[in-house]
Amino acid sequence: MKFTALGGGIPLGGSHHILNLEEGRRVAFDCGAIQSQGGKISAPPIAEGNIDALFATHGHFDHVGMLPLFGKMHPETPIYGTEVTRRFASMLLGDSLKITRKKIEAGEKNAQAYFNIADAIRVLTRHERYKQVLRPEWFELKPGWKIRFWPAGHINGAVSSQIITPKGLKIMHSGDISFTNMPTIKGADIAPDFRPDVLITEATYGDRDLPNRAAEEQRFVNRVIEVLRRGGQVLIPAFGITGPNIAITLARGLTAAGIDTPIHIDGMIRKAARIIYGSSEWNAENKSVPFPDNIICMPDGREGYIHRQRLLSGPAVILASHGMLEGGKIMEYLPTVLSNPLGAILIPGYQAEGTGGRKLLELERGANFLIPGFERRKGEVVSIYCDVERFYLSSHASGPELANWIEELDPKVLIVVHATAEGFAGLKRRFQERAKRPLMIIPAFNGEEISIDECLARRRV
Ligand SMILES: [Zn+2]
Incomplete structure (x- = not known):
């Protein structure tokens, strides 16, 4: 089993993560746009080869902004996400297409159209490419592979993905996460029946204490x-x-x-x-x-x-x-x-x-x-x-909140994505200071393949 953040690992950027599971199964998480200074929008490297499913964790532009490009390259891959994520994606993609068209018409050199409106519609059409997940309930992706989306706080419709492989290994991908209640969003809580062996987590503010x-x-x-x-x-x-x-x-x-x-x-x-x-x-x-x-x-x-x-x-x-x-x-x-x-x-x-x-x-x-x-x-x-x-009205978890959550989930291997180098270092330091038990913390640098099997084997030694 292998994990690669093609984008949105360390450092932050348009998120696109690939998990190579057992028996050749591959799933992707998100396909977001990279926004650089001056408003330039670009795409992360898109996964090649067969992808069984893409999980859209939430509707932020750095998580869904390049979904239509992914859809063009993987016309058979179903996309799973909540209805709110689909509607936010539709809103942001429509707006981004409009801005890009204006920029191209004005002759701006750094404006590039990666896809057109038809590509965006195709990828977000309900009951066809886009499979709505309506409740936090287990479903089978392929025989033996169980998947469940769990509310992640952060923004409306945001979810974490929980996976159980046919061999019983439990994997969790946090998506962007927040534990704080907001007027229309309940903060993430821990599923009573799920403790992952491998936790892939964001650590945007891994190095920060945020005000309450x-x-x-x-x-x-x-x-x-x-x-x-x-x-x-x-x-x-x-x-x-x-x-x-x-x-x-x-x-x-x-x-x-x-x-x-x-x-x-x-x-x-x-x-x-x-x-x-x-x-x-x-x-x-x-x-x-x-x-x-x-x-x-x-x-x-x-x-x-x-x-x-x-x-x-x-x-x-x-x-x-x-x-x-x-x-x-x-x-x-x-x-x-x-x-x-x-x-x-x-x-x-x-x-x-x-x-x-x-x-x-x-x-x-x-x-x-x-x-x-x-x-x-x-x-x-x-x-x-x-x-x-x-003011600091953040919709991401702070370093101490992340640390408490990880400690309670108690994974064998922790892979850190969606973080700056400082965010990763900050989170790692917190665990070294606590030092209750050793935890293998792996930074997912963009483009680097991480062997989960090796991490699990090393942990057993
Ligand atoms: Zn987000």
Whole structure:
């Protein structure tokens, strides 16, 4: 048995993992896009040869962004995933195809079309290529091979994959995982009937202690209230998929504080909110989560323009995408809020190097911020007079949470993927410090084949 991270091992990037099981069976996990500085999108190396199934662990772009390319190269391979993952993938792939087409038309050299809309539709068609997994129940992939998806927290529809081979070996692939409850997502828990021999886990924040999510949410809500009370606007750059949960947290927080200012959502967050609202699978009670009444979707077109002008003339709370200030609807609000000393831009999550969000965090008050031109809008330079603050509303497990979880699962072999070199080293250090019992921890460097049989044999010695 062998495991290879073709992408999304160490270092992070578009995820594409291959597990060569016994008797020539091969399964893949995810096929995501790599996003580099300057918005360039590329594909990880795609597995060659027979693949029996691909498991789509969740709908983030770095996990599903190249599914249509995989589908083109493996036209017979079924894709298994949840319905929410399918719908998020459809939303992100549609958006990415649109952006790529615009870039190609504008003559941008680094824009490349890896697939077309027909490839995307083909790979996401229900009951044909895309097999929906509706519940965390065991099913047979091939005679003797048992598979189960287990809720992984992180984002709506995210799952870990559990596999039992005909010889009884238990393997678990975490996908991206979080143990914290969010308004529409229950944090991952441990299946009472499954302890893997081999655990393949993400370790995005393996080296980090993150603030307690509930405490950080309260700090976030308090800050929003403070800005509203002084009469400013709060602008929150958020990602489509994680934005709705932040909006609900805020909406509940404001209601609890007796504040009736509504939360406005704009850009892709609206679409994701509709997907989450309409889905009842995989969340805590298997029923859809009602969105609070004080969340308002911004309209498009001229109506949207008028509404926006009105909003920006007084205290308001707006969540808009793109989450790293790389274009999108948020740009429509940015000049007014940036130049308002009463306003605030509250950044809920990680900002990659080279992005607008990272630059904004690095600049001092009074400095000039370049808002790049996009679509019909011209670029402009605006001086920063509002507050800018970073919060840590992460949807990945922290180092200590991962360590506790792994310790409880007690695998014989641990393979670490979806991590920086520091994330891996941090997680490994935690185990060395605890040193209750030896655990074989293997880093899955991208492109390197790991022999699971050898690891298991060495462990027995
Ligand atoms: Zn993810």
